[in-house]
Amino acid sequence: xxxxxxxxxxxxxxxxxxxxxxxxxxxxxxxxxxxxxxxxxxxxxxxxxxxxxxxxxxxxxxxxxxxxxxxxxxxxxxxxxxxxxxxxxxxxxxxxxxxxxxxxxxxxxxxxxxxxxxxxxxxxxxxxx
Amino acid sequence: xxxxxxxxxxxxxxxxxxxxxxxxxxxxxxxxxxxxxxxxxxxxxxxxxxxxxxxxxxxxxxxxxxxxxxxxxxxxxxxxxxxxxxxxxxxxxxxxxxxxxxxxxxxxxxxxxxxxxxxxxxxxxxxxxxxxxxxxxxxxxxxxxxxxxxxxxxxxxxxxxxxxxxxxxxxxxxxxxxxxxxxxxxxxxxxxxxxxxxxxxxxxxxxxxxxxxxxxxxxxxxxxxxxxxxxxxxxxxxxxxxxxxxxxxxxxxxxxxxxxxxxxxxxxxxxxxxxxxxxxxxxxxxxxxxxxxxxxxxxxxxxxxxxxxxxxxxxxxxxxxxxxxxxxxxxxxxxxxxxxxxxxxxxxxxxxxxxxxxxxxxxxxxxxxxxxxxxxxxxxxxxxxxxxxxxxxxxxxxxxxxxxxxxxxxxxxxxxxxxxxxxxxxxxxxxxxxxxxxxxxxxxxxxxxxxxxxxxxxxxxxxxxxxxxxxxxxxxxxxxxxxxxxxxxxxxxxxxxxxxxxxxxxxxxxxxxxxxxxxxxxxxxxxxxxxxxxxxxxxxxxxxxxxxxxxxxxxxxxxxxxxxxxxxxxxxxxxxxxxxxxxxxxxxxxxxxxxxxxxxxxxxxxxxxxxxxxxxxxxxxxxxxxxx
Numbered sequence: 001x002x003x004x005x006x007x008x009x010x011x012x013x014x015x016x017x018x019x020x021x022x023x024x025x026x027x028x029x030x031x032x033x034x035x036x037x038x039x040x041x042x043x044x045x046x047x048x049x050x051x052x053x054x055x056x057x058x059x060x061x062x063x064x065x066x067x068x069x070x071x072x073x074x075x076x077x078x079x080x081x082x083x084x085x086x087x088x089x090x091x092x093x094x095x096x097x098x099x100x101x102x103x104x105x106x107x108x109x110x111x112x113x114x115x116x117x118x119x120x121x122x123x124x125x126x127x128x129x
Numbered sequence: 130x131x132x133x134x135x136x137x138x139x140x141x142x143x144x145x146x147x148x149x150x151x152x153x154x155x156x157x158x159x160x161x162x163x164x165x166x167x168x169x170x171x172x173x174x175x176x177x178x179x180x181x182x183x184x185x186x187x188x189x190x191x192x193x194x195x196x197x198x199x200x201x202x203x204x205x206x207x208x209x210x211x212x213x214x215x216x217x218x219x220x221x222x223x224x225x226x227x228x229x230x231x232x233x234x235x236x237x238x239x240x241x242x243x244x245x246x247x248x249x250x251x252x253x254x255x256x257x258x259x260x261x262x263x264x265x266x267x268x269x270x271x272x273x274x275x276x277x278x279x280x281x282x283x284x285x286x287x288x289x290x291x292x293x294x295x296x297x298x299x300x301x302x303x304x305x306x307x308x309x310x311x312x313x314x315x316x317x318x319x320x321x322x323x324x325x326x327x328x329x330x331x332x333x334x335x336x337x338x339x340x341x342x343x344x345x346x347x348x349x350x351x352x353x354x355x356x357x358x359x360x361x362x363x364x365x366x367x368x369x370x371x372x373x374x375x376x377x378x379x380x381x382x383x384x385x386x387x388x389x390x391x392x393x394x395x396x397x398x399x400x401x402x403x404x405x406x407x408x409x410x411x412x413x414x415x416x417x418x419x420x421x422x423x424x425x426x427x428x429x430x431x432x433x434x435x436x437x438x439x440x441x442x443x444x445x446x447x448x449x450x451x452x453x454x455x456x457x458x459x460x461x462x463x464x465x466x467x468x469x470x471x472x473x474x475x476x477x478x479x480x481x482x483x484x485x486x487x488x489x490x491x492x493x494x495x496x497x498x499x500x501x502x503x504x505x506x507x508x509x510x511x512x513x514x515x516x517x518x519x520x521x522x523x524x525x526x527x528x529x530x531x532x533x534x535x536x537x538x539x540x541x542x543x544x545x546x547x548x549x550x551x552x553x554x555x556x557x558x559x560x561x562x563x564x565x566x567x568x569x570x571x572x573x574x575x576x577x578x579x580x581x582x583x584x585x586x587x588x589x590x591x592x593x594x595x596x597x598x599x600x601x602x603x604x605x606x607x608x609x610x611x612x613x614x615x616x617x618x619x620x621x622x623x624x625x626x627x628x629x630x631x632x633x634x635x636x637x638x639x640x641x642x643x644x645x646x647x648x649x650x651x652x653x654x655x656x657x658x659x660x661x662x663x664x665x666x667x668x669x670x671x672x673x674x675x676x677x678x679x680x681x682x683x684x685x686x687x688x689x690x691x692x693x694x695x696x697x698x699x700x701x702x703x704x705x706x707x708x709x710x711x712x713x714x715x716x717x718x719x720x721x722x723x724x725x726x727x728x729x730x731x732x733x734x735x736x737x738x739x740x741x742x743x744x745x746x747x748x749x750x751x752x753x754x755x756x757x
Contacts, residue, residue: 007537009682010717013700021708027690034696039704048299049710060298080371081354081411087361091302091389095352097371101305103364103389107298118696125697128716 013124016049019058026082032089033113034121040079046094046104052114060110065100303389307399310368310383314350317381318370354412360419362390363436366399367424369408373483377427382408384424386436401439403468405432413487415497421462421470423499425484431473431501431511431520438468461514471520473511478669479523481505486552486691489513498524500555502589506530506547507673508599512625522659524625525632526673527599529589535597535680547670548591552691555587556698556715586678588701588715590688596703598679598715602632610656613642620646621656629662629672637671681713 018024023042030036035051036059044064053059064076077096085091090111095101231237354367368383385399394400408427415421420437462470473479482504492498496514510525512518529548531538585601610621622630626645633641648665649657662672690704704710 007535008719009535009680010713010719011682012711012713013717014712016710016712018708018710023686023706024704024708024710025689025706027692027702027704027710029692029694029702031695034694037692037702037710039690039710041708042706062299062301065304077351080351083355083357083364085357085361086359087357091357091361093355093357093364095355095366097349097351099306099311099350099352099368101303101352101355101364101366101387102301103303103305105300105302110298121694121697121700124714125699128699128714128718 013127014051014055016055018047019061023078025078025080028082028084028092030089030110031084031086032111033117035114035117036110038082038084038092040082040094040096042078043076044079044096046079046082046092046102048092048106048110050110052117052120060106062094062102062104065096065098065102303387303394303396305364305366305387305394305396305399307366307368307383307385307402308397310385310399310402311350313381313383314368314370314379317379318349321378353408353410354424356412356414356422358414358419358422358436359416363388363414363419365412365414365422365436367405367409367412369410369427373408373427377408377483379408380406382406384409384412384422384434386439401436403434403436403439410483411485411487413489413499415462416489417497418462423487423489425480425487425501425503427483429475429480429482429484429503429505431480431484431487431499432469433462433471433499433513433520434468435462435464435470436468438464438466461516461519473520476663478663478666478672479509480507482549485550488553488555490555500553500587502550502553504549504551504592506549506591507669508550508553508587508589509673518659522663524629524659525602526629526669528670528673528675529591529597529599529677530670530675532675532677532680535677536595548593548595548597550589551592551687551689552590553587554589554691554693554701556693556701586715588681588691588693590691590703590705591683592687594684594686594688594705594707596681596683596688596691596711596713597677598681600676600678602628602674602676620649623656623658626657626659626662629659632674633672634674637668641667641671681717682711684709684711 018039018041020041020043024039025042026040028038030038033050036048037051038046038048040046046060046062047058048060048062050059077098077100079094079096082092082094085093090106090108091103092106093101093103349370349372350368351371352366353369353371354365356365357363358365364387366385366387368385369377370379382405384403384405386401386403387394388400391400405424405426407430409424409432410427411425413423415423420435421433422436423431423433425431464470475481480501480503484501484503486502488500489497490500490510492510492512496512499511499513499520500508501511502508506529508527508529509523511520511523513520518524529550530546531548586598587601588596588598590596610623611627612621613619613627630638630642630645644667645657645662645665649661652661652664654661684703684705684707686706688703688705690702690710692702694700694702699715700712701715702710702712
């Protein structure tokens with residue numbers, strides 16, 4: 001193994017952290033809200049970040065499947081894959097490594113375009129011409 | 130003063146001036162005065178006449194002057210104010226109104242019965258309408274959280290049992306698990322364990338024992354891929370094992386489909402299923418065709434299914450709204466009774482490692498292509514609407530390799546290393562809906578023309594946690610066949626074959642071309658098609674260029690999640706096993722290196738002079754950057 005000098009690389013605009021710095025396996029943007037994104041973590045939770053609301057903490061933390069929440073920690077099953085329903089943008093599905101699939105229904109403020117949101121994301125886009 | 134003397138001079142000319150009077154005695158008036166004593170002429174002699182006499186002038190001998198001053202007396206100021214002392218307030222109020230309530234037993238006013246009978250039906254109707262009205266469903270008194278329930282689903286709002294009506298903003302609609310698939314996978318594992326036990330302590334059981342041990346401890350039957358159909362009614366999940374060691378021997382992997390528009394959904398049994406003999410690692414529904422599903426297998430195959438054929442054979446269909454669109458003659462997804470429409474083969478030029486991600490992307494002609502990325506570091510583009518291709522050959526491909534400029538270490542002839550891809554993202558993504566797609570496609574197309582900074586690219590994440598931007602090769606607009614010159618008369622090249630070769634690394638392009646033409650000649654081909662390019666077996670990393678034009682600050686672990694913002698195509702986010710989500714701008718530069726970036730772009734521009742295509746792609750790879 002050779003250690004090589006790594007040239008500087010462009011930095012992100014923003015870095016979010018999962019509350020427990022847990023593993024994240026999947027990411028998906030909301031199909032309807034430009035500033036909403038969801039990730040699945042190693043404990044079977046789905047975290048929804050609403051950048052309009054907070055750039056620090058997830059707006060929603062959806063708990064793992066009921067069958068795993070009352071068992072011990074070793075039974076925790078990571079969310080491997082996430083998918084938003086493009087026709088019903090309130091619906092997001094996640095599936096874990098135990099083969100359980102959860103379909104979540106988000107409330108309207110997470111499933112409808114919020115005022116100012118489009119302008120903010122465009123401002124982000126215009127940061128580098 | 131002199132002025133006075135002068136002006137009076139004329140009037141006083143009869144009078145001798147003081148000077149004249151004193152100066153001479155010969156003036157006439159003096160003579161007359163002197164002659165006055167003349168009556169005594171004989172006394173003249175003894176009259177002692179003075180020699181001269183002086184008449185003093187009385188003209189202005191004394192100037193009186195006065196100086197006076199005057200001043201008024203001291204002015205006395207006075208101020209006075211007056212105010213009314215008494216204030217008066219008056220109020221007026223009407224008299225107390227008389228009660229209009231009828232006393233019990235009092236006679237009803239005339240017309241009251243008629244009024245009641247006239248309005249009571251209207252009132253009842255409105256009250257009934259209130260009961261079923263949704264007018265205030267969305268109304269949120271407190272401004273945050275909460276919200277309306279969607280019409281579907283039966284659970285109440287609230288994340289955890291016990292939190293009553295907490296406005297958490299989400300509810301679990303369904304918890305689904307296809308028990309059969311999990312049992313099948315587990316049974317397979319048990320069989321493998323039994324088989325290993327029967328073989329006893331043979332020399333080759335080490336591997337098997339390792340596999341069994343891994344299965345019992347962690348991993349197990351998992352959902353590896355999940356996708357909603359484009360009409361939002363069907364959810365597909367691929368069941369497989371997450372703990373592969375070596376080959377995938379799970380001959381009982383299952384794809385499970387739920388139709389959530391059904392009235393009754395079984396949480397333990399899928400509506401319909403599909404068996405595969407190899408674990409399917411990722412799924413992607415076609416963005417416009419609700420029944421077309423693509424899956425990437427563990428062994429490196431890509432398969433495309435038509436799920437409508439499964440559903441017909443399954444337990445009932447209908448309400449789903451899934452219908453195969455009328456298949457015209459050129460429908461590239463036309464099925465002949467077999468749900469498996471297409472499958473790619475496994476080869477050095479295709480994928481030999483598990484497909485990490487599949488993505489539907491439009492090409493410049495707005496027809497759909499499938500992009501696959503795998504741990505072998507290849508990103509391949511498969512045309513999906515070419516009826517003759519059907520996943521036989523990719524028409525475009527890139528290799529993810531470290532670059533000198535961005536990774537500090539390029540590859541040499543002796544040492545060729547790749548970055549295993551774990552995900553890929555295109556700025557122009559699958560259709561959100563048809564309007565959004567055309568809009569997005571249009572924007573990208575125009576922006577590519579307007580500025581060089583938005584040359585088409587994609588982003589990929591790698592196994593080592595890196596995130597790289599890969600520029601797409603220019604699209605040659607020509608159609609049909611292209612005649613090229615060359616030794617031995619030249620060949621007619623199929624457009625796709627020509628483009629594939631044109632996009633290859635400049636250093637090896639001619640070598641590749643010679644190789645392909647030699648092969649075509651040996652098989653006596655009339656024109657060079659894609660099959661001849663691959664038949665010549667060129668080195669894959671020469672056929673597929675690297676084209677990495679930027680590497681972003683990576684993660685400490687592979688970024689399995691990578692996606693462009695569907696609304697702002699210059700923003701993408703990555704999520705990694707290091708627990709971080711990073712949101713990047715596609716044009717982000719190194720700190721203080723704007724000029725360097727421009728120079729780099731010019732330098733690359735020489736290699737492929739125009740990069741006109743339509744999409745942007747980001748790739749993540751997870752193999753370590755610095756190992757061969």
